[in-house]
Amino acid sequence: MCHSTDSRPPAPPVITGQVAEHGRLEITARDGNRLSAYRTTPTNPNGRNVVILPDVRGLHPFYEALAHRFAEAGFRAMAIDFYGRSAGTLPRDDSFDPMRHLALLEAHHVDADVAAAAARLRREQPGPVFTVGFCLGGGHSWRQAATDLGLAGAIGFYGPPRFFGQATMALSAPLLMLLAGDDVATPQAEFQALATGFDQAGKTYEMHVYDGAPHSFFDVTFDDWERECTDAWHRILSFTSRNSGQVAA
16 A cells, blocks of 8 residues: 555654645646645755655645655655646645556656656755655656656655566756665565666765565655654655765755
């Protein structure tokens, strides 16, 4: 299972401020698509921007809450929705059927939507841009490092390699892979094969497997995985600071 609409992300281990502004908005992608997004700005910015790519359910409360968490850590953040082309921009409840819309989603749609979010963030705050995604969004987040976005880095939690595709040779930014050791959605062999391809191509990446952790362990309600969630946050903060020329928190 991906993150449910009632799950919530854990807090970052270092909170540097509060959320100055937040709320939903609509942005326009280069292909004319209107998509929903949720934007947060920090009271104490660290100069870094992050585009959040959700799981198969699209933009829902977990990712809005995650944008708040990133703002508390100093990031200007924007969580986006993948399904504007087929499902419109209105908020959705648990009756939403994401699989029907996933069948219509193509990689170039995701690329256009992420590019629109990154451009909006850069207009508001010039500085390094990272992507971070979960499951479906995790694979697509890593793949963004092979596009022309000029990312500083791409982060993904338990992203199925099939959504990354054949993008290895085009990678131009480092990757951070945060994986569940007991991931029933994707066999570990698939992640190992992906990493082998990175090694053979000489690409820069970090891969950490949380032994025994289930898919979607990055959830404040998963008490047994609190230490792993904290560690994942530390790795995100370190990765983004090291790849933007800043000192880690």
